[in-house]
């Protein structure tokens with residue numbers, strides 16, 4: 614088993630899926646000075662996942678008020694048809710699903726050509742090893758720690774092991790891809806996930822259902838800083 618030093622302080626990416634959709638400008642603006650590094654935006658089509666969230670016009674609107682880069686997670690079929698529009702709406706990173714892309718290599722190249730960080734997401738039942746032959750071509754792997762489609766679900770414990778396996782696979786392949794964990798992330802599982810290899814933590818309901826989301830993000834950041842400074 615290979616090990617590699619942690620490359621970055623882990624990033625926090627609150628998921629706007631759990632924000633108040635009737636007040637997205639205010640929700641986005643109040644995160645401006647917060648500990649959020651990226652804003653995670655979930656686009657769902659009601660086909661790849663059994664839910665519909667929002668699409669390109671809402672993404673554009675979020676982008677107009679956002680101070681942080683938009684990390685866009687496409688839970689849609691045929692994502693290749695929407696990459697240009699998603700980039701033009703303000704995405705800094707675009708993540709597509711492994712399960713939705715029979716031509717994943719091509720799609721990742723298309724995302725990079727648009728100047729975006731190219732990510733691939735794995736559903737909970739999809740093993741890490743499927744990325745063996747594409748590890749060099751991906752900038753980020755999003756490990757779904759809930760079944761995609763809904764916020765507020767419980768973290769699937771097996772994900773922790775998958776993050777560790779993925780970390781080993783990427784390290785062995787010489788890949789610099791970030792590992793993102795998405796779903797059910799909270800103050801209990803944050804540090805174990807980082808210790809297993811997570812670089813980006815997406816948290817929706819834990820942040821937005823808190824009385825003060827900005828303070829909650831600051832608490833998560835303090836936890837991460839504590840772990841990181843203890844390790845260095």
Ligand SMILES: O=C(CO)[C@@H](O)[C@H](O)COP(=O)(O)O
Nearest residue numbers: 761762764765796797817818
């Ligand atoms: O992609 C998804 C759900 O499909 C996630 O981004 C969730 O929105 C995370 O929310 P919580 O599980 O933290 O509520």
